[in-house]
Amino acid sequence: MKILVAEHSGFCYGVKRAVKxxxxxxxxxxxxxxxxxxxxxxxxxKYYEDQGVKIIKELSEMHASETSEIGVVIRSHGAPKSVYxxxxxxxxxxxxxxxxxxxxxxxxxxTYASKGYxxxxxxxxxxxxxxxxxxxxxxxxxxxxxxxxxxxxxxSARPICVVAQTTFNMxxxxxxxxxLKARYSDISIYNTICxxxxxxxxxxxxxxxxVDYMIVVGGxxxxxxxxxxxxxxxxxxxxxxxxxxxxxxxxxxxxxxVGITAGASTxxxxxxxxILKIENEGEVFF
Ligand code: SF4
Numbered sequence: 001m002k003i004l005v006a007e008h009s010g011f012c013y014g015v016k017r018a019v020k021x022x023x024x025x026x027x028x029x030x031x032x033x034x035x036x037x038x039x040x041x042x043x044x045x046k047y048y049e050d051q052g053v054k055i056i057k058e059l060s061e062m063h064a065s066e067t068s069e070i071g072v073v074i075r076s077h078g079a080p081k082s083v084y085x086x087x088x089x090x091x092x093x094x095x096x097x098x099x100x101x102x103x104x105x106x107x108x109x110x111t112y113a114s115k116g117y118x119x120x121x122x123x124x125x126x127x128x129x130x131x132x133x134x135x136x137x138x139x140x141x142x143x144x145x146x147x148x149x150x151x152x153x154x155x156s157a158r159p160i161c162v163v164a165q166t167t168f169n170m171x172x173x174x175x176x177x178x179x180l181k182a183r184y185s186d187i188s189i190y191n192t193i194c195x196x197x198x199x200x201x202x203x204x205x206x207x208x209x210x211v212d213y214m215i216v217v218g219g220x221x222x223x224x225x226x227x228x229x230x231x232x233x234x235x236x237x238x239x240x241x242x243x244x245x246x247x248x249x250x251x252x253x254x255x256x257x258v259g260i261t262a263g264a265s266t267x268x269x270x271x272x273x274x275i276l277k278i279e280n281e282g283e284v285f286f
Pocket of ligand 1: 013014015076077099100101102166167194195196197
């Protein structure tokens with residue numbers, strides 16, 4: 001049996017970078033909290049918990065006695081400016097793992113807001129990345145995620161700056177930004193969508209066309225992993241597993257070429273353990 005792994009499987013650049021920052025701190029035996037889980041993957045969260053890393057929701061959860069000895073990692077989604085201000089006030093050490101692409105958006109809204117622009121963020125108002133970006137323009141941004149909302153906007157007569165959540169759907173973005181352009185003339189629109197998701201989806205689609213079975217590795221509730229499984233299953237029988245233990249092998253009997261892809265929060269060691277299981281127990285499968 002041949003095993004092919006899709007390009008762009010697993011962690012994107014920003015998540016890889018954030019995990020590396022945390023790994024280096026763990027290795028250096030620093031006492032560390034993360035502001036929210038570093039990634040949404042139960043196995044990874046459990047691993048870091050075992051290494052003594054604690055997840056906190058807010059800096060206020062830390063006792064005054066802890067602030068001098070425990071560092072806090074900000075994950076790739078970023079955080080509002082108020083978090084940095086609070087950390088400075090408390091003398092807390094921050095390790096900033098905000099993805100540079102997200103940081104760029106935060107800087108953009110901060111600059112434009114200070115020049116008096118209206119800020120529009122196209123994205124999900126409840127997503128931590130969007131909440132973080134809004135926190136760099138004093139929470140004054142208007143957040144929309146549907147073209148129908150464009151006509152309902154009531155903005156002051158100031159120029160407008162528009163940015164997107166990095167994982168926003170490109171088609172919906174095009175619709176919304178076209179509608180904004182049609183309604184407003186004094187408007188600066190920045191497509192800040194990151195291509196990592198699209199690249200991962202395109203690569204898995206291409207691979208699904210070439211194999212006779214696809215294995216998608218990632219959290220059962222991870223929406224981007226579910227989406228990958230949906231895409232693959234249009235072309236070829238597909239299974240969605242969380243770890244190697246979910247693979248019983250029956251599904252691989254008689255398969256000649258098996259493709260593997262993984263969601264954005266699946267670490268490489270989980271992908272490798274799936275490959276190893278197929279390779280080592282191959283004789284059971286075919
Ligand atoms: S902006 Fe792109 S590279 Fe950065 S964390 Fe988000 S998806 Fe990953």
